[in-house]
Amino acid sequence: MNIGYYPGCALHGSSIDYETSVRACMKALDVQLDELDDWICCGATAAHCINHKLSVALPARNLGIAEKMKMDKLFAPCPMCSMELKKASDELKANPELRKEMAEIVETPVDGTVDVVNLIQVFQTVGFDAIAEKAKEKLWRFKPACYYGCLLTRPPKTLQFDDPEDPTSMEELLKKLGAEPVDWNSKTVCCGAGLTLADEPAVAEQVRKILQDALDNGANCVVVACPMCQVNLDMRQADAKKLGLTQDVPIFFLSDLVALAVGLEGKDLDFAKRYVAIPNEMKKTDPKPEDPKPAKPVAAKKEGAAQ
Amino acid sequence: MAKIGVFTCWCGENIARNVDVQAVSEAISKLPGVACSENYKYMCSEPGQTLIADKIKELGLTGVVVASCSPHMHLKTFRKTVELAGVNPYLVEMANIREQCSWVHNDKPVATAKAIELIGMAVAKVRRNAALEPIKVPVTKRALVIGAGVAGIQAALDLAAGGVEVILVEREPSVGGKMAGLSETFPTLDCSQCILTPRMVEVGQHPNIKLMTYSEVEKVDGYVGNFKVTVRKKARYVDITKCTGCGSCWNACPKKGKIPNSFDYGLGNRGAIYIPFPQAVPARPTIDADNCIRIQNMAKGKELCGICSKQCAAQAINFHDQDELVEFDVGAIVVATGYKLYSIGKEQENPNIKGYGEYGYGKYKDVVDSLQFERIISASGPTGGEPKRPSDGATPKTIVFIQCTGSRDNAKGITYCSKICCMYTAKHTMLFKHKVHDGTAHVFYMDIRSGGKMYDEFVRRAIEQDGAQYHRGRVSKIEKVTVDGQTKYRCYGADTLAGTPCVVDADMVVLACAMVPSTGVKSLAQKLSVGYNEYGFLSESHPKLRPVETNAAGVFVCGACQGPKDIPETVAQASAAAGKALIMLSQPFLTREPEIATVDEKLCAACGACVKACPYKAISIEEIRDRKGNLVKMTSRVNPGLCMGCGTCVAVCPSKSVDLIGFTDDQVYAQIESLLD
Numbered sequence: 001m002n003i004g005y006y007p008g009c010a011l012h013g014s015s016i017d018y019e020t021s022v023r024a025c026m027k028a029l030d031v032q033l034d035e036l037d038d039w040i041c042c043g044a045t046a047a048h049c050i051n052h053k054l055s056v057a058l059p060a061r062n063l064g065i066a067e068k069m070k071m072d073k074l075f076a077p078c079p080m081c082s083m084e085l086k087k088a089s090d091e092l093k094a095n096p097e098l099r100k101e102m103a104e105i106v107e108t109p110v111d112g113t114v115d116v117v118n119l120i121q122v123f124q125t126v127g128f129d130a131i132a133e134k135a136k137e138k139l140w141r142f143k144p145a146c147y148y149g150c151l152l153t154r155p156p157k158t159l160q161f162d163d164p165e166d167p168t169s170m171e172e173l174l175k176k177l178g179a180e181p182v183d184w185n186s187k188t189v190c191c192g193a194g195l196t197l198a199d200e201p202a203v204a205e206q207v208r209k210i211l212q213d214a215l216d217n218g219a220n221c222v223v224v225a226c227p228m229c230q231v232n233l234d235m236r237q238a239d240a241k242k243l244g245l246t247q248d249v250p251i252f253f254l255s256d257l258v259a260l261a262v263g264l265e266g267k268d269l270d271f272a273k274r275y276v277a278i279p280n281e282m283k284k285t286d287p288k289p290e291d292p293k294p295a296k297p298v299a300a301k302k303e304g305a306a307q
Numbered sequence: 308m309a310k311i312g313v314f315t316c317w318c319g320e321n322i323a324r325n326v327d328v329q330a331v332s333e334a335i336s337k338l339p340g341v342a343c344s345e346n347y348k349y350m351c352s353e354p355g356q357t358l359i360a361d362k363i364k365e366l367g368l369t370g371v372v373v374a375s376c377s378p379h380m381h382l383k384t385f386r387k388t389v390e391l392a393g394v395n396p397y398l399v400e401m402a403n404i405r406e407q408c409s410w411v412h413n414d415k416p417v418a419t420a421k422a423i424e425l426i427g428m429a430v431a432k433v434r435r436n437a438a439l440e441p442i443k444v445p446v447t448k449r450a451l452v453i454g455a456g457v458a459g460i461q462a463a464l465d466l467a468a469g470g471v472e473v474i475l476v477e478r479e480p481s482v483g484g485k486m487a488g489l490s491e492t493f494p495t496l497d498c499s500q501c502i503l504t505p506r507m508v509e510v511g512q513h514p515n516i517k518l519m520t521y522s523e524v525e526k527v528d529g530y531v532g533n534f535k536v537t538v539r540k541k542a543r544y545v546d547i548t549k550c551t552g553c554g555s556c557w558n559a560c561p562k563k564g565k566i567p568n569s570f571d572y573g574l575g576n577r578g579a580i581y582i583p584f585p586q587a588v589p590a591r592p593t594i595d596a597d598n599c600i601r602i603q604n605m606a607k608g609k610e611l612c613g614i615c616s617k618q619c620a621a622q623a624i625n626f627h628d629q630d631e632l633v634e635f636d637v638g639a640i641v642v643a644t645g646y647k648l649y650s651i652g653k654e655q656e657n658p659n660i661k662g663y664g665e666y667g668y669g670k671y672k673d674v675v676d677s678l679q680f681e682r683i684i685s686a687s688g689p690t691g692g693e694p695k696r697p698s699d700g701a702t703p704k705t706i707v708f709i710q711c712t713g714s715r716d717n718a719k720g721i722t723y724c725s726k727i728c729c730m731y732t733a734k735h736t737m738l739f740k741h742k743v744h745d746g747t748a749h750v751f752y753m754d755i756r757s758g759g760k761m762y763d764e765f766v767r768r769a770i771e772q773d774g775a776q777y778h779r780g781r782v783s784k785i786e787k788v789t790v791d792g793q794t795k796y797r798c799y800g801a802d803t804l805a806g807t808p809c810v811v812d813a814d815m816v817v818l819a820c821a822m823v824p825s826t827g828v829k830s831l832a833q834k835l836s837v838g839y840n841e842y843g844f845l846s847e848s849h850p851k852l853r854p855v856e857t858n859a860a861g862v863f864v865c866g867a868c869q870g871p872k873d874i875p876e877t878v879a880q881a882s883a884a885a886g887k888a889l890i891m892l893s894q895p896f897l898t899r900e901p902e903i904a905t906v907d908e909k910l911c912a913a914c915g916a917c918v919k920a921c922p923y924k925a926i927s928i929e930e931i932r933d934r935k936g937n938l939v940k941m942t943s944r945v946n947p948g949l950c951m952g953c954g955t956c957v958a959v960c961p962s963k964s965v966d967l968i969g970f971t972d973d974q975v976y977a978q979i980e981s982l983l984d
Binding site for chain 1: 659660663667718784788789
């Protein structure tokens with residue numbers, strides 16, 4: 001399968017390990033990434049705060065190039081990028097006058113027809129079951145707390161692939177790969193984002209709260225699908241520990257876990273670049289040992305039966 | 308020679324402000340056929356009507372045009388006026404120079420010119436009007452009431468007391484509806500069961516009421532006074548005429564206490580053969596086929612279980628029971644299908660979006676909706692009225708109530724206020740406090756809407772006497788946390804009056820969810836040709852003057868299927884609907900407007916385009932035979948009892964052989980031509 005690929009600034013800069021992980025994972029899944037020619041900034045947080053037209057024009061240029069390259073889907077691993085691109089494409093699709101205006105500004109025709117997807121949606125496109133078929137429940141050592149942060153599912157009008165307040169798609173995928181995702185409270189709270197430069201103590205406290213919640217609910221790692229979340233949870237963890245975080249929590253990209261599940265190893269995924277060391281038993285996976293005495297299957301009590 | 312009288316109304320200042328009424332009168336008086344052109348300040352008033360009648364008698368008018376408001380407002384008034392003056396009422400036309408002219412234009416000369424044109428069109432039409440007679444149709448003196456909650460029960464009892472035979476159809480195995488499951492009711496705190504169950508018994512025993520529980524309306528044909536209704540009696544597997552309701556069967560069922568009881572909203576359990584609650588009417592069990600060991604294994608050819616049947620001395624159980632279709636004729640239909648709660652996490656337009664995923668409903672057992680909480684504090688509920696939280700049975704000391712869950716939330720697609728939640732939440736806080744004296748109730752609200760007799764006093768009592776803590780603000784998130792070894796639900800809210808965040812650790816959370824129409828109401832509305840709004844609430848004919856009638860003649864609405872309302876309002880509306888139906892059924896025959904479609908059978912090619920287009924199924928293809936019985940031709944024919952005069956058939960007929968009496972092509976083209984002159 002071929003898919004358009006928009007790395008965005010983070011994956012070519014501060015989160016270069018995310019690109020390594022995404023590329024390795026996609027290769028293992030036989031997904032060929034066709035990088036967008038001459039892509040530019042998505043607009044990120046700055047553009048839409050200052051100038052609406054600019055916040056459409058920047059993604060519009062990228063979308064125009066994707067259309068020229070005849071892409072059906074454009075994969076942006078950073079949720080900021082995928083959200084901005086999706087938002088612009090929705091606006092363009094709905095507004096012919098805007099299309100005309102943007103085509104002039106960005107000097108390329110653009111209709112907003114390319115389907116912009118994030119990392120989870122790429123896995124959905126490949127198919128959770130197809131991935132599970134390759135993985136054979138290899139993630140049995142992992143008890144991840146799936147962390148969506150603010151942008152992956154929001155704004156809800158733009159991103160409708162999962163619930164904005166209680167998303168479960170990462171859990172669904174990882175369960176199929178043999179992991180035991182924990183139920184926790186902080187999956188959609190803010191990681192501190194850009195305050196990491198402006199107000200370090202605030203971010204450190206935020207990171208402490210998130211990671212402590214993960215630990216208290218029995219997680220042994222946190223999984224993210226956003227370079228910003230990963231940077232804050234990983235890089236600011238030392239400060240969080242000073243504020244009382246009880247132990248190290250390895251932070252994985254979702255692509256890391258999928259890649260591990262289909263047989264790749266830490267060295268393929270740039271684990272050495274992580275601030276918090278990844279424990280050895282999490283650097284590669286092995287088949288789940290046969291349980292000599294299978295526990296008596298407990299009748300699944302229906303929690304939701306009441307409703 | 309036409310002698311048309313034109314009467315232009317000022318409507319006080321409503322029309323005269325933007326239309327020069329005097330100039331209009333003068334211009335119209337010059338039109339051909341106009342015998343007089345008068346104007347008056349209030350044409351609908353007694354002197355105005357007298358003016359019309361006097362002119363009719365004085366000049367021998369052959370047609371009347373009243374230029375005033377919308378015909379929806381006063382056509383009936385003026386028809387009556389001319390009829391009393393001796394002119395056929397269908398020789399009146401109205402020109403709407405208020406809603407369609409003076410109210411929507413600011414420029415007086417332009418509005419005046421438009422008024423003249425509108426009246427000119429009406430004059431052109433009325434010259435071609437024919438005297439018409441209303442259509443008379445017979446009436447079946449029997450009524451169908453759909454839904455047997457408090458609304459349907461009240462309507463059925465009133466109709467029955469009026470001497471009309473009533474068929475009361477209820478989807479569930481027992482009558483009673485939502486009210487049967489409530490604890491105590493505001494603002495008097497009288498027990499819901501105590502006031503409702505005697506009524507339930509009464510509908511079960513009334514000689515004029517035929518009760519059909521566990522049944523649904525399948526099909527409705529016919530028209531006002533003469534509906535043909537088909538009801539599906541769902542297979543109950545118990546012959547309720549043989550059954551004595553002794554209880555041996557449901558006590559012996561091996562699935563007893565294992566299946567969530569929908570009457571308790573899943574908080575309590577029942578067996579596969581069950582009565583939903585002890586006071587059910589009829590007090591006869593039903594087998595839930597999906598969960599019955601016997602029935603589930605019959606398809607596989609195995610004969611398992613059957614314990615209930617062995618226990619039944621009356622031999623009332625029949626595992627081979629089938630759905631049965633029952634047909635009957637009724638003259639009037641009362642719809643009382645009620646409501647359900649906005650279901651969080653389910654039935655959203657986009658299945659990926661849960662709606663309030665942040666509240667953890669469905670994930671946390673102790674986050675319940677308000678109907679579940681009613682069961683928790685009801686003496687007939689699964690805890691016998693002891694407030695116990697579902698997860699561990701502990702007595703909650705702190706409960707957070709979140710009002711407007713779904714209501715007034717554009718993001719959830721529900722913009723309306725559900726009207727009753729402020730009141731029942733106040734009631735919940737009181738009942739909780741009366742049972743757990745050291746407990747604290749916290750209420751997060753947007754506004755308190757407590758309009759009603761003794762309603763605001765009731766809310767003040769909850770706050771001032773029973774100490775409910777009210778915080779004006781929303782809860783943004785609920786987290787499950789452990790505090791000192793206890794499971795708590797941490798509610799992150801805001802108190803916008805204090806201007807501070809407000810975090811409460813609750814033992815239990817109650818969501819006051821929006822009221823939405825019950826499942827299947829839209830398909831029922833389509834069967835009945837009754838309109839509904841964007842949310843599925845059934846539309847009344849006029850919000851103020853015809854609140855229980857619908858646009859489908861002979862179909863009445865009452866209760867929460869028409870809009871959110873509380874018990875007193877529901878009962879009042881149910882009696883109103885029954886009263887309106889009784890008025891209709893007391894006539895020897897019904898009259899209908901004669902403005903219906905008619906087919907020129909000589910011209911008609913029987914192509915069937917009109918049959919397909921007719922929204923009321925009023926047109927059929929018929930044969931025309933000569934005296935010897937030879938087929939001459941086929942034609943479409945309009946059933947005058949069913950036709951609502953919408954004119955869709957006229958528009959689709961390729962050979963122009965259908966016309967709408969009162970709105971003939973001749974009349975409509977004359978109007979258009981007058982505009983082009």
